Amino acid sequence: MINVLCRALVAGLLLAPMAQAQTLTYAVTDESWAPYWIVDEPHVSGILHEFMLALDQRLPEQLQASHPLPPLRTQKLFREGHLQIECCVSESWRSDAEQTEVSVWTVPVLQAEEMLIFAPGKRFSYQRLQDLSGRSIATVRGYGYAGSEYFQRNDGADARALIYLVAQGRSEAGILDRLEWRYLQRESSQLQVSRWKAVEEGPTINRSQLRLRLHRDLAGRLEAFNAAIRSLQADGTLARIVARYAP
16 A cells, blocks of 8 residues: 555656646737748748747746637737737737736847838938838738838738839838848749849838737746746847848
C-alpha cells in the first residue's frame, strides 16, 4: 500500500507543472499583412507568426494560435475574453472604449513605418502631413491613415492594388508600410514589370509602435511578457526573424 501511495505521489508531482501550465490563445485574422502576417489558409507564416512561436519558448504559458478569423470577429472574441492576446497592433488602432477597457499593453515589439510612394514623374515635396492637402493618395480599403483628413483617398483592395494605382498615375502617391514594400519588391513578380519599377520610394510619414495587447485578465503577467519580449530583442532573435522576410 505504501509503495502504491508513493508512486501516486511521484506521478502527481510530475504532472503538476503540466496541469498548472496555462494555455493562452492569440488572434490570427484571415487577412494577410505581409510580411507581418502571411495567411494562406491553412498555412500561416510571417514575422509576427514567428515572433509568437519564439515568445512561446520564453514563457511558462502555452501560446496557441486561433484559427484565422475575420478581424472584427477576433476583436469581439478578445473583448469577451475568448482570445487573450493580440499581436501586434498600435494602441491607436484599438482606441474605442469597448476595446480600451479590456486591454493591457506590453512594451513595443516592432516599429512600423508608413511611407509615401510616388507615381512616375509626380514626386512632390513633403515635410508634414498637411503637405498632402488636396492630393489623391492611394490607400487600402478599410485601413486608417494618419493625416487622412487632409487628402483624397483612392482605395484599393490591398497593397498590390495600391501600388498599381500609383504606377498607373491614377493617384499622385500612395501610403504603404516600408517593410511591406520591401517584401513585395522581392516576392511579387508584378513589381518586376518595368512600369511598376518606376514607382519611387518616398519619406516616412508616420511611425506606429506595434505591441502585444493582453486581455486585462492577464494584467498580473504583464511584466513577464515584457521581459520575454525584451529578451527576444536583446539576443537578436527578433532581428533575425525580420531579416528573413525583409532583408
